[in-house]
Amino acid sequence: MSPGPATPPFTGPATFTLEPWTSNAGGLARSAAVSLYIAAASTLLACTVGFAAAAYILAMPRAGRLVAAVSAATIPIPHLIGAGAVGLLLSDAGFLARILGMPDGGFPTFVGGPFWSAVIFEYAWKESAFVALVIVGSLARSVGGLCVSLYIAAASTLLACTVGFAAAAYILAMPRAGRLVAAVSAATIPIPHLIGAGAVGLLLSDAGFLARILGMPDGGFPTFVGGPFWSAVIFEYAWKESAFVALVIVGSLARSVGGLCDAAATLGAAPLQRITHVVLPLALPALAVSGLIVFVYTLGSYEVPWLLGRISPEALPVRAVRLFGSIDLDSRPQAMATALVSVMAGAVAIIGGLILLRRLRGLR
């Protein structure tokens, strides 16, 4: 509600009317739409460019520093100056038109044009620097962790899928011994990763069981636990998840693979060819699904890298939980940012994995 048209302003009895809303409703709506359009387009562009810049800054150590400096430099420039500069750049006879050699006609009207291009460009230019620096600021510390986590997840998944497929092939092929392998692999499924990590610690540590069996308790034995390659962590994941992969494959193939192998044999496929041309392609969808599950799980699991990993660089989950439990109040938001990074990495992995899976189905 706004005050109506009163002859002397702010005197006399107040009357109320919707006149200012309705008299020029079209213009009001149009202005609102234009503002919304400018805001949306600028935000979209700023976020896209900002994200690209952030990714570049994080990925390239030297050139990234330069990009960071330049983008930081644009932050203190007021929008008024920015608008002036963009005007000089984009107007009909501006700098860009002269460079492109089309000062009169031909050059699209950016400044004051129908799409508000110059306005959107100005906002996008200045705010992309802001977006980039915010992203870099929140991610810089997590990126090391992200790389470590991705490395662990990728290595574990690869190993788990390889061993899991071998175990599945064995279980499917061997009538008696296969049953035993199926039983021991099923028995590892209910073991929590925490217990697995503890057990692998007892097995692989400097003075652990393996070092004793191999007879090199002091020195000589490579540092698996807390070592530079995260070997103990990867071994634990591969151990437990290979059982999972094996059982998923066996479950998906048990019914069909026998007959198809018979058919392949009568068609002249030698033993190894049956594995590579029949069992493996048939197992591929199950292998891909279980591999994706293993990858996402290992990316976000805390216990194993915490017990068996290195302190620096930290895996993402370990860093997040440590910061979350820290007494320092500032570290809470950092913990949340780290958690968000690992959620996003997981989401990207899942989306990528699903696209890959669809391809795989399309191939069949």
Place this chain on the structure above:
Amino acid sequence: MSSRLELKTISHRYSDAKEDVLKDISLTVEASRSVALLGASGSGKSTLLRVAAGLENPAAGKVLVDGEDLAGTPPDRRGIALVFQNPLLFPHLNVVDNVAFSARMAGFSRRRARRQALEYLDLVQLQDFAHRHPWQLSGGQEQRVSLARALARQPRLLLLDEPFSSLDSRLREDMYNLVSLIREQLEPTIVMVTHDRREASVLADSIAVLDTGRILQHGPVPQLHYRPDSLAVSRILGGLNEIPGEVTGGIHSSALGRIKVQDTVDDGAAYLVIRQETVNLVSAGTGVVDGSIASIKSMGAHTLVTLTIDNGSTAKPAVRISAEVVGAPDLSIGELVGVDFEKSAAWAVNS
């Protein structure tokens, strides 16, 4: 692509079974001939094919192809193709790659394998379906691809394990024509397994009747039908008429009277077997014997008429004889008619 197959005294038992599925089976299939193994489910006929293909190792006996003993030769090096009851097309390969599978396994390039595969697809009239996936095919098409895939292996022997049993009757007729075409063009040696005696008669030159792991009789199709070795063979081939009686000196005496049968039958109790298709109904008194009509059953274009022989004999239960006649004869239950058949072709089996 045709070889002679000899199975010599083959016995087999599955590890978890109590009884042998195959008992001392011997069978010879000449090159380019087609033999049907006919038997009920559980008679061991599929196992016999699996043994021939090398998918099962027999407990005893030999598989010889062109005189070569295949013991110890794995299935992939036997050159024997098997078409299964279930088409078993590889789900990860499309139609043409399924047919090209054996050539790929033999090390040919993908292009060459596919070119050859297309020829075989053409043979089964499915060239247009080359790039479909198995799940986009109908049951009959799948089975045709499966057949093309087996033929593309250029096998010495083609084994068919009830490949048409899941198809409807029209598709089955199409498949019979296809197999005849393949036999004309490629002349493969075929061993097929079926429980359908009509299918066996249509597709095979000779039939081997299997029952509980033994071959009861192996011979040309007409022989099996008209001159069975035993009552079991007669029954498996759908014979309905078994007239009990006594043979002395090549003469069978029964409710039908004294009838000269083949010389090879032993003296003593014996059944006269007469195919119902060869029995004619005539007016009373003009046939071999008279009977009163006990039942009339329509079989479509044919009618099965069952009569009770009524010549004052006191045989218990009353002797019955069935006749499969063309069309729907104008008869009624209880009517007295004459039964006639070719006496010179009479055949008896010892009981």
Place this chain on the structure above:
Amino acid sequence: MIPTLQRPPPSMRTSMPGGAAGRTLMGLLLILWFTLPMIPVALWAVAGRWHAPAVLPQTYSWEGWSSAASSGLFPALLASALLGAGVAILATPLGFMAAVSIRRLPRRYARPVEGILLAPLAIPPFALVMGMNVVLLRAHVPAAAGVLLLLVVTALPYTVFMFRSALAGYDDRFEEAARSLGASKAQSIRHVRLPLLTAATSRAAFLAFLVGWGDYIVTLIVGGGQLRTLPMTLASAASATGNEQLTAVLSLTVVLPPLALLTALLLTRRHGRIR
């Protein structure tokens, strides 16, 4: 959990390359792979003195067990069992109801609903817990209830998935056949549906129990140290050095009960239930 195995055909058996010796070796290697990490656990659990160069323990004793008992093994065992049972009791029926309703929904809605129910699988548990912890604290939810709630959410994807796959293989015509044979609606549920879904129910409940029984991260963050479950006790033992016996004993107490349960489940299944 073990898929039913058919007798593999000989062509499959000979598909394993490497001949009889290679096949035996591969079988042994696989069994070793799956059992290796638990071997030192089993040895440490009964070891007395076991100094570094010795391959096997020098003396055997029950020391580890008595020290575990004195450091709160039994209360921790009880807490873990209660947590596991609580999660199983809540997540199993919820999972069943969710699976049934997804099945009834039109496909267009069923997909997103299923996606939401399976989402906890995609989110790292620690992130889920860190986010929810703030909410739980604000809402003054007691720590134990918060842990239970979060674990039920974590377990739901498993139970939903179990019932979904069981229902996918379940043919409604069984019940229709029962109805046509004169069973009432209730009777067909009681005598047909329930027996056919028993196996799936026990598997779902087992998985949900495992989620509660073996959880560490949720108890750690939301429980705030008040809830001393077995994994919590184990983690503090395993993260310090020189606690091999205690770690081994606690590991075995975590591992053995679910294995016994799994064996029992498998044995009851062998007595002629439909999968």
